[in-house]
Amino acid sequence: MTNVETHFDKWNKERIKRQFSELVSLSIPIILQRLGIMTLGIVDTAMVARYSTVEVGYQGIANSAIASTLIVATIGLLMGTMVLTSNAFGAKDYKKCGRIWRRSIPYSLAFGSVGFTICLFGEQILLFLGQTEDIARGGGEVLRVLSIGIPMTGLMLSSTFFLEGINRPLPGMIVMFVANILNVLLNWMFVWGNLGFEPHGVIGSAWATNIVRIFLAVSLILYILFKLDREKYGLLEKVDMSWITWKKQRHIGYAAGFTNTIEHFGFAALYVFAGFLGTISLGALTIAFTIFGVPFMICYGVAGATAVRVGIAFGRGDNHDMALAGICGLAFNGLICLPLMGILYFFPSTIANLFSEDAVLVAATIPLIALSVWMLFLDTAQTVVGNALRGAQDIWMPAVFYIISYSIIMIPLAYFLTFTLDHKTIGLIECIIFASFTSFVLLSTRFFYLTLYKKENHEK
Numbered sequence: 064m065t066n067v068e069t070h071f072d073k074w075n076k077e078r079i080k081r082q083f084s085e086l087v088s089l090s091i092p093i094i095l096q097r098l099g100i101m102t103l104g105i106v107d108t109a110m111v112a113r114y115s116t117v118e119v120g121y122q123g124i125a126n127s128a129i130a131s132t133l134i135v136a137t138i139g140l141l142m143g144t145m146v147l148t149s150n151a152f153g154a155k156d157y158k159k160c161g162r163i164w165r166r167s168i169p170y171s172l173a174f175g176s177v178g179f180t181i182c183l184f185g186e187q188i189l190l191f192l193g194q195t196e197d198i199a200r201g202g203g204e205v206l207r208v209l210s211i212g213i214p215m216t217g218l219m220l221s222s223t224f225f226l227e228g229i230n231r232p233l234p235g236m237i238v239m240f241v242a243n244i245l246n247v248l249l250n251w252m253f254v255w256g257n258l259g260f261e262p263h264g265v266i267g268s269a270w271a272t273n274i275v276r277i278f279l280a281v282s283l284i285l286y287i288l289f290k291l292d293r294e295k296y297g298l299l300e301k302v303d304m305s306w307i308t309w310k311k312q313r314h315i316g317y318a319a320g321f322t323n324t325i326e327h328f329g330f331a332a333l334y335v336f337a338g339f340l341g342t343i344s345l346g347a348l349t350i351a352f353t354i355f356g357v358p359f360m361i362c363y364g365v366a367g368a369t370a371v372r373v374g375i376a377f378g379r380g381d382n383h384d385m386a387l388a389g390i391c392g393l394a395f396n397g398l399i400c401l402p403l404m405g406i407l408y409f410f411p412s413t414i415a416n417l418f419s420e421d422a423v424l425v426a427a428t429i430p431l432i433a434l435s436v437w438m439l440f441l442d443t444a445q446t447v448v449g450n451a452l453r454g455a456q457d458i459w460m461p462a463v464f465y466i467i468s469y470s471i472i473m474i475p476l477a478y479f480l481t482f483t484l485d486h487k488t489i490g491l492i493e494c495i496i497f498a499s500f501t502s503f504v505l506l507s508t509r510f511f512y513l514t515l516y517k518k519e520n521h522e523k
Contacts, residue, residue, distance in 0.1 A: 083391045086372050090395065092232040094364030099239030101360035103246050103275060107268045108353045110250045112419045118265040120342045121201030123349025127334045129185055130209050133178040134216050135327040139320030140174055141167055141220050143312035146453055148228025149371045153378025161296035164225040166309045171221045175214025182210030194338050208269035212276035222283035227371055238282045246275045318458040322465045329469035333491045336481055343427050344488045350418045351431035355439060358403035362443035365396045366450040373454030386514035389451040396447045404436045434492045441499035448506040457513060464505040473498035
């Protein structure tokens with residue numbers, strides 16, 4: 064009997080139906096929660112872009128070059144919370160789930176404090192990265208305000224990952240829905256100057272972001288403490304915080320944080336290159352990436368659910384179910400991607416005009432949106448597989464693959480396409496497509512080697 068026949072024999076129709084059904088049920092609230100995160104950024108960008116073409120550039124360089132890099136690193140550093148919580152939940156060790164969350168709270172605050180400090184030196188960092196004095200000054204001012212909300216983001220992520228790890232993603236979705244309504248109101252008040260407030264443009268938007276992040280963190284912590292079964296999860300029990308007792312939780316986070324940071328540094332470098340091309344190019348890339356972020360976050364929800372499903376199967380020691388969870392994640396991601404790709408490909412002009420009335424900025428943005436179709440397909444696929452590997456506690460090999468794809472390959476290729484071949488901003492999208500394809504091939508080969516080939520050889 065061949066390997067393929069063996070797998071299909073073990074993956075009978077009922078098992079496939081169960082795994083896919085559980086993945087979809089878990090994915091939907093996570094997708095909506097992740098989409099809510101992206102919608103916050105869309106509202107910020109749209110309101111600021113309509114207020115000032117120049118200030119949306121400040122917003123883009125501040126968020127993407129520094130603030131988002133810090134948040135993405137924190138997401139990775141806290142990934143151990145989701146992975147180990149789902150592992151413990153799969154093994155029915157519920158008190159361990161609570162201990163994991165309790166340890167993640169001070170951990171997230173520590174990294175949030177580091178992020179707060181870095182943001183205070185945003186202007187100096189942007190000058191060091193070669194930005195003009197005007198862009199560095201404007202971006203630095205935005206970062207000084209955003210610094211306040213960085214620690215709150217860590218608290219929110221710790222609580223979100225814990226709830227998702229115990230198969231309770233719905234509260235995060237509901238709180239995020241309320242946060243989006245609050246964000247629209249605050250931007251309307253602070254950016255444009257309504258209800259008696261003075262118009263503050265991009266700075267007003269940054270203050271709105273801070274308030275929303277505080278709301279998210281406090282709401283989720285209160286839900287966990289007062290709505291979950293505190294005895295079942297040991298939420299009020301004393302937790303051993305000695306460094307050695309939660310080594311694995313940190314090490315998963317180190318690898319995921321390093322991986323996320325490497326990938327995001329690559330994208331941050333693209334913003335730096337866009338800044339070299341001028342304010343219009345920087346604004347166009349900011350809008351294009353913001354638009355791309357909507358379908359990406361939808362698919363990122365699938366990736367998060369895939370990590371949980373793989374993690375639960377890992378907790379049971381079921382390699383075949385781990386592989387099946389990964390395959391179902393890729394299949395579901397593909398089904399979601401196709402209509403989203405169609406929207407980006409056929410309606411780039413309509414979408415770009417929603418963000419700005421500046422004809423020059425819109426014209427520069429349209430081709431970036433159309434080309435991001437292929438970036439969406441490949442980047443989301445590699446994200447799903449990367450999260451599946453995290454669920455399987457594969458720590459450092461994915462990090463190596465991300466270094467190869469998004470540092471060694473993507474950054475030099477971006478410079479070559481953008482400046483040497485004179486593709487300008489288009490080259491910044493082209494390099495992502497190639498890097499994401501490379502990442503997908505490397506990560507998927509690793510995942511199926513670990514869950515299928517390696518397991519079968521061990522059994523033999």
